[in-house]
Amino acid sequence: MTLLRIADLAVSYGGVPAVRDVSLGIEAGEVVAVVGESGSGKSTTAHAAIGLLPRGGRIDGGSITFDGRDLLSLSDKQWRGVRGREIALVPQDPAVSLNPVHRVGDQVAEVLKIHGLADRRSASTQAIELLERAGVPRPELRARQYPHQLSGGLRQRVLIASALAGRPKLIIADEPTSALDVTVQRRILDHLTSLAAESGTAILLITHDLGVAADRAARIVVLSQGEVVEEGASVVSAPTHPYTRQLLAAAPSMTGASRPPAAPSEPLVSVRDLAKTFDGGIRAVDGISFDIPRRQTLALVGESGSGKSTTARMVLRLESPTDGSVLFDGQDITALQGDELRRLRRRMQIVYQNPYASLNPKFSIEDVVAEPLRAFGVPDRRARVPELLDQVALPASVARRKPSELSGGQRQRVAIARALALRPDLVVCDEPVSALDVSVQAQILRLLDELQAELGLSYLFISHDLAVVRQLADHVGVLRDGALVELGPAAQVLHEPRSEYTKELLAAIPGRRVRNGLSPTGR
Secondary structure: OOEEEEEEEEEEEOOOEEEEEEEEEOOOOOEEEEEOOOOOOOHHHHHHOOOOOOOOOEEEEEEEEEEEEEHOOHHHHHHHHHHOOOEEEEEOOOHHHOOOOOHHHHHHHHHHHHOOOOOOHHHHHHHHHHHHOOOOOHHHHHHHHOHHHHHHHHHHHHHHHHHOOOOOOOEEEEOOOOOOOOHHHHHHHHHHHHHHHHHHOEEEEEEEOOHHHHHOEEEEEEOOOOEEEEEEOOOOOOOOOHHHHHHHOHHHHHHHHOOOOOOOOOEEEEEEEEEEOOOOEEEEEEEEEEEEEOOEEEEEOOHHHOOOHHHHHHEEEEEEEEEEEEEEOEEEEOOOHHHHHHHHHOEEEOOOOHHHHOOOHHHHHHHHHHHHHHHHOOOOOHHHHHHHHOOOOOHHHHHHHOOHHHHHHHHHHHHHHHHHOOOOEEHHHHHHHHOOOOHHHHHHOOOOHHHHHHHOOOEEEEOOOOHHHHHHHOEEEEEEEEEEEEEEHHHHHHHOOOOHHHHHHOOOOHHHHOOOOOOOOOO
């Protein structure tokens, strides 16, 4: 029996079409994935199905029926009885979706009380049981905590507990793990799909990652520019549409491509016994050593809290180490200060994870790119901007625009252009593609590779995603709880890992069922 049926759906924002004639169905107990890049219409389709289109969104045509009921004819009061009770949503960002001033147990209990599933006294007990079902350890303790006291993975489990509270027939999971480490992502999706299987709940999984879709869904619906271009059980194994093939080629988790081994090279950076202890005795980095060869890439990988970004900040001298040393081009820079440290800054730059947050929204792109040149008094800086934009494959015309007028991929290219302005020797890339769609991600990785070959750059590449790392890295270090558990050439670490933790990270890369020739159900 078809539980949810969307037929010929058309949605627009301010008269601009966002979804055109989209049709899809999901059976009771089935997992269906909707994939596509940002702007493809996948989240708009999902939000239309639960009556949560953002302001300005309008349904221009088509129908949405759920369990034989016309959802487009529901009043606001009727929607309140359906939303959460029959159809639940697990949104992408738990930091935004959870109320920061309410304890998480109270927020789960609120769902039960709203739908009359528990009274004030029993709701707290049932909330703890739901947190436990969603895989939250020590649920009695966690229920009394606030969202900021939980990790991203635990916050996402709280949202799953809230979604399960109403015992819905359908869960819409809108990019529920895109901001999480791959191992946490796997555990969250394992738990969500197993809970759904136990209760017969259907799942509509919204994702831009074909690897995730291939692992989890019985059927995949591919959206592009608001239209369904392909649908079926064999979309990943036998794609027929050029757009689907493009997504597959761009997905790091699906390609399995690795860089050829690098020739030996002298180190530009040498880190020895580096350690950092923060106030309260928290040991963030615990005596690690590694080299970054000239014109090559060292990737540091690990889950959130493993010490990757703290290590990068100490290499850049944005953070002072508690112990150990950092040598740059043969010079000990661990204690540099004043003018010496300022001169060093010209030779090392950073590209951050979120290009929108790292670019001044009030500046034009010309001002953003020229800012480091102005800070160091470089002459003719306006003339240098078109050259820098050309290096990152952006037209000179974007110089007059603001960051908000560019796409995520274009903003990241601007951030790279700014990092290259002072012609550095070392560029630290701190999760530079994790916030981007897979096709844009592939473009940025190719750009970084080309710039390294052209300009002789060395990269310290920070990532939690080994699928991305294997495309760019010559050497890989695996961090866990501040310690290096594995370090070596990329081919050795990624194909013949010695550490059990590295093996766990590799096993968590999405798309493993397709790579192993299995169906989403494991057969």
